[in-house]
Amino acid sequence: MSKLTRVELSELPRKPVGGIEIQRSWSRLVATYWAVSGLFTTLNELRAAQDDMRGAISETHRDQARAAIVFTAAGIDACLRTLLRDALQTLLQTDGPAHGAFIRHFMRKDGGRLAGELSSATKKAIVDIDPRSALIDLYVADLTGSSIQGSKELANCRSALGLDDDPALADAILKSHQPFFNARHEVVHELDLVDPSGKGTRSRRHRDITVVGEQCDGALRLMYDFIAPTARAVRQVQRELGDTA
Template identity: 70%
Template sequence: MSRLTLVDLSDLPRKPHGCPPEVERSWAHLVATHKSVGGLFTTLNELRAGQDDMRGAVSETHRDQARAAIVFTAAGIDACLRALLRDSLHTLLSTTGDAHGAFVAHFMANRLAGDMTKATKQAVVNIDPRSALIDLYVEDLAGSSIQGGTDLIRCRNALGLKQEPALDDQILKSHQPFFNARHEVVHELDLVDPSGRGTRGRRHRDLAAVGVQCDGALQLLHAFIAPTARTVKGARRAMGLSTT
């Protein structure tokens, strides 16, 4: 019997019913990322199946496919959450609620305490100050990229989703190993410290573990998108707007 390690993604849950326009772009990023990462895993499986001995050692070429999947998935997380924040906060912050409370608390504690930074002053006097402040807020939340559980928690709170069971603190923190792997691949080129006679090896990447991490991260994005779609529709109803 073949010992070929097949790596695959679970299907995404359905698109939120009556998905509002504020969530459409984030959903599109998720679908595109799922397709790209799934394609990488399909290629990986085909490469493995084409080996003379499918039970042979996993080559660096195969592991590079897994490394690419980590990078693609992480890029999708960044794009998806940034779009979700930028597009939905304009609506969510137009009504009272958890999202507005998190927004006010963040600015009072960070941007409006003490001397204001030049960026904050420019946002306040912008021709569209609300949009400029939201842009600053998203940058504060996500930085150059999402780095792990702490950033995920901040994004969750900003979207007013603190009470969502699927976005519990411990669940979000449990994805930290994935972000650590992304950091190792992107920032350290997956290298380990020199040892032995000065050779430099590369970190071992278990293909099945990478598949599980990427799959879990993409499913987590749906756990952000679905309840955000509901809260946005609720906010739109409160303002007397169409929910689609």
């Protein structure tokens, strides 16, 4: 009987009920899931082909795990940005928690985009043919930066979607994913070198492939935990708009 411990993702939950507000973000999540799952399948096959599956895991195998970290993180970036852009168009049509977060972001005195001298980007958004959409694009860029770096950005996205009270997105849960984002930073920006300062060392950080599998799996499930309540919030807004129409 094989002693190989396989690295696999848990089954992706069923798509939440929702329309265009979650369609694109869900598609990105599914695409990321299958890309990362494919990397783990290749990793498992490489390990199974070893003469001794109990032997040391090679750097080639660990590179598959490193690639899975990068793919997962890229998918999270794309998924959250898309979810924000698409869902906020609807969520901001009523005076709910998402709209409150939107106002606070632009109006706060300590760095709000509408406080003090307006930046060129803000001025262009205000006079855009579709100012609301242009402001949402700025909002999303402010929330996510060049990439999601960890629990702080996740919490900002949670607040923007009006999901601060969702227990699946509690601060403790978001912070528990910080090691995954730290790993992405180390792999992408330092090539996983133990000493990336250029002193000549070629030593690379140890990556426990089982832990990497758990981190990637958890990060992808977290995206579902963003999409599902957002779909519910969108449906609630649509009901309210229908009631007042």
